Amino acid sequence: MCKPETQNSKLKTENFQLTMKYRLSKSDKIIRGSIDLPSSKSIANRALIIHALSYSPYPLKNLSSSDDIDVMQQVLTSNTNQFDIGHAGTAMRFLTAFLSQIVGQWVITGSERMKQRPIHVLVDALNALGAKIEYMEKEGFPPLKIWGSHLKGQVLELDGSVSSQYISALLMIAPVIEGGLTLRLKNKVTSRPYIELTLKLMKQFGVRSVWKGNEIRVDEQAYQAREFTVEADWTGASYWYQLAALANEAEIELKNLRLMSLQGDCEIASWFKAFGVDSKATPDSVIITKSADIQPKHLQLNFIENPDVAQTMAVLCVLKKVPFHFTGLETLKIKETDRIAALQNELAKFGADIKEPKHGELQWDGTFTLPKDELPCMATYHDHRMALAFAPAALFQPIEIDDPEVVTKSYPHYYEHLKQVGFEIVPA
Numbered sequence: 001m002c003k004p005e006t007q008n009s010k011l012k013t014e015n016f017q018l019t020m021k022y023r024l025s026k027s028d029k030i031i032r033g034s035i036d037l038p039s040s041k042s043i044a045n046r047a048l049i050i051h052a053l054s055y056s057p058y059p060l061k062n063l064s065s066s067d068d069i070d071v072m073q074q075v076l077t078s079n080t081n082q083f084d085i086g087h088a089g090t091a092m093r094f095l096t097a098f099l100s101q102i103v104g105q106w107v108i109t110g111s112e113r114m115k116q117r118p119i120h121v122l123v124d125a126l127n128a129l130g131a132k133i134e135y136m137e138k139e140g141f142p143p144l145k146i147w148g149s150h151l152k153g154q155v156l157e158l159d160g161s162v163s164s165q166y167i168s169a170l171l172m173i174a175p176v177i178e179g180g181l182t183l184r185l186k187n188k189v190t191s192r193p194y195i196e197l198t199l200k201l202m203k204q205f206g207v208r209s210v211w212k213g214n215e216i217r218v219d220e221q222a223y224q225a226r227e228f229t230v231e232a233d234w235t236g237a238s239y240w241y242q243l244a245a246l247a248n249e250a251e252i253e254l255k256n257l258r259l260m261s262l263q264g265d266c267e268i269a270s271w272f273k274a275f276g277v278d279s280k281a282t283p284d285s286v287i288i289t290k291s292a293d294i295q296p297k298h299l300q301l302n303f304i305e306n307p308d309v310a311q312t313m314a315v316l317c318v319l320k321k322v323p324f325h326f327t328g329l330e331t332l333k334i335k336e337t338d339r340i341a342a343l344q345n346e347l348a349k350f351g352a353d354i355k356e357p358k359h360g361e362l363q364w365d366g367t368f369t370l371p372k373d374e375l376p377c378m379a380t381y382h383d384h385r386m387a388l389a390f391a392p393a394a395l396f397q398p399i400e401i402d403d404p405e406v407v408t409k410s411y412p413h414y415y416e417h418l419k420q421v422g423f424e425i426v427p428a
């Protein structure tokens with residue numbers, strides 16, 4: 001196992017039970033291929049909840065077999081009342097709300113990291129609606145004991161700055177609780193496109209909502225069951241955009257991806273134009289090509305709406321030597337790992353000293369001031385996006401990835417796809 005670098009002491013104390021690593025390399029910088037991307041876990045997990053709330057007899061199509069989608073399906077088809085959702089944040093939050101409106105006693109827990117990811121904003125809201133939820137270990141965090149019951153809607157004030165998943169979780173159950181629900185969002189709302197995604201999907205299943213200013217209103221109403229196909233994952237696509245930007249030549253077909261997507265991360269198609277990557281829609285895919293050898297002199301990006309692609313862009317910038325100032329990263333510390341510290345630690349292995357000038361910001365001046373590792377071994381901190389975002393670095397030099405199978409959380413076939421376009425990947 002490779003040890004996480006020691007720049008940030010918060011991560012030093014974690015216990016990494018890493019079992020294996022992969023060595024990745026590539027003999028040229030040319031990428032051509034057709035990639036069968038996994039389906040969006042955000043869409044799949046919403047569709048599964050809505051499907052259950054509408055007692056739908058119709059199939060949900062193109063559900064990929066990633067851990068976070070699997071666990072949601074297992075819980076929704078289980079005949080026990082105790083659930084372990086592992087590392088899946090959306091499943092934890094969506095199921096807490098879902099179970100609160102089903103009469104019965106439920107226990108929901110997750111991985112050690114899940115027990116450090118806050119949930120009190122959602123629990124307070126559900127308790128105010130008539131559920132009874134208790135913390136079984138630490139106040140404010142999973143595991144939870146839930147006494148589900150008939151919930152009664154009201155006007156709820158909710159902090160929107162911690163996680164949009166609490167808001168999406170409440171919105172999805174809103175039409176089936178007595179009197180519907182009004183949410184008044186306080187503070188700066190994070191990950192807004194994911195809330196919009198929730199409302200758009202609810203609409204596709206027949207539920208109307210109104211979002212005006214900081215208030216979202218959903219009346220009591222019935223979902224309309226229907227057949228539904230999940231589109232490919234734009235966050236998963238970001239690693240292919242990153243690869244195209246890093247390559248000398250690239251032409252990659254990303255199957256089942258839609259340029260006009262429900263997912264907020266489709267925004268990256270415009271970001272990558274500055275790196276010479278063009279996107280073209282076909283009826284059932286997006287084809288990306290490296291059309292020019294260009295890159296920005298400096299990159300300024302705000303990730304408040306797209307937190308999951310922060311790692312993609314940070315690794316890309318360091319490899320392309322593009323100085324950057326990233327803002328809107330406040331929520332990264334409570335994701336699968338503290339992604340701010342993890343990025344600082346791992347990018348230091350390439351010689352880049354990434355600063356955190358303020359809470360929620362990362363900055364790099366484009367110079368390499370730290371000693372470089374000859375064969376950098378990337379620690380992944382139980383975070384799929386660390387492995388997914390660092391693997392493309394193998395286009396520049398051989399690298400190792402620790403605990404590489406973390407990618408199964410959202411993208412189980414990632415290494416097979418990399419091999420398909422010519423990466424050499426061997427156990428190290």
Ligand SMILES: O=C(O)C1=C[C@@H](OP(=O)(O)O)[C@@H](O)[C@H](O)C1
Pocket residue numbers: 041042043090162163164165168190191194307308331
């Ligand atoms: O609702 C969703 O599907 C998600 C919302 C975002 O979380 P936050 O709202 O906590 O930022 C995102 O990071 C996560 O991967 C998926």
Ligand SMILES: C=C(OP(=O)(O)O)C(=O)O
Pocket residue numbers: 087088089090091308335336385410
């Ligand atoms: C933050 C993420 O997931 P979740 O919150 O669902 O665990 C992610 O996939 O980057």
